[in-house]
Amino acid sequence: MARLNVNPTRMELSKLKKKLASARRGHKLLKDKRDELMRQFMILIKENRQLRTEVEQAINEANRYMAVAGSVMQKEVLETALMLPKQEVELEVSEKNVMSVYIPEFKTKFRTDDSNDIYSYGMAFTSIDLDGAVSALSAVFPKMIRLAEIEKACQLMADEIEKTRRRVNALEHIMIPDYEETIKFITMKLSENERSTTTSLMKVKDMVLKQSHNYH
C-alpha cells in the first residue's frame, strides 16, 4: 500500500487520525447501505421477473388475436377501427425514496370514468378477434404500468448498488489501509525523533558535565 505524501508532524498525525475515523464510519454506513439496497433489489428483481413473464405472455396472446384479426379483416378497416381511441391514459408520477434512490411511481388516470370503455369501433364490421386482442391488452395494462415502474426501479437500484459497492471497496482496500500506514509511519518517525533528541541531550549533558567538573 502506498503511504501518503505528508510531513511527519503531530499536526498531520492528528488530522490523519480524524480522517481515518470518518473513513471507518463512512465505510460502515456505506456497507449497510449496500446491504440494504441489495436486499430490496433482490425482492424487486424477483417481482420484476414474475411480472415480465406474465406481461409477455399476455401481450403474446393479444398479438395472436391481432394476427388473426389482421388476416380476416382488411388492413385499412383494422387501422380505421383503431384510429380514434375513446380512451386516453394519463399518468401521475410521484417518486419514492428507497435508500436515497429516487424511484418513480405511476398512477394511471383514464379520460372516461369507465376504464373498460375501450372499444373505439362499432361491432358490425370488425372481427371478434380484434375485440379479443383489445380486451387482452386492456386486462394486462395495469401490470404493464407496474412493470414500467419496477423495471425502472431495478435499473436505478442496480446503478446505485454498483456505485456504492465501488465506494465501499475504495474505502476498505485503499483509503483506510493508506491512512493506517501513514499514521504508523508518522508515529514511528515521531518516536524516532524523540529518541534521537533524548540521546543527543544525554550526550550534551555528558559533555557539559565533563567540561565544568572534569567528570569522566
Added chain:
Amino acid sequence: MYKAAVIGDSASVSGFAALGLSVFRETEPDKITKLISRLAANDFAVIYITEPAAALVSDTIAKYRSSKLPSIVLIPAIEGNTGDGMRALHEAVEKAVGSDILN
C-alpha cells in the same frame, strides 16, 4: 400530467391505441432515436417499445437507463418474443450483484 407511448411496427402496436396510449408506428433507427428523445422531452413517463425496434436503437435506450424518466420497457412484437426484455433484467442483476444469480 404525464403520458405513455408505444413504439413499434404497425401490426404490433395498433392494439394499444384502443387503450388510449399514444402510438407511434416507426421502424427506422434514425426516426426512432429522434422520436425517443422528443418523447422524453415532452412529458412521456413510460415508453413501451417492441423488442425488434429496441434492438435497432439499443444505444439510445441504454442512455435513458440511468435517468429517472422516461421508463423504457421492452414488449414482445407480433412475431413473438426475442427474450431481449428478459436479458436486460439479467444484465441489471449482473451489474448489481456481480454475477447473474437468477435462474
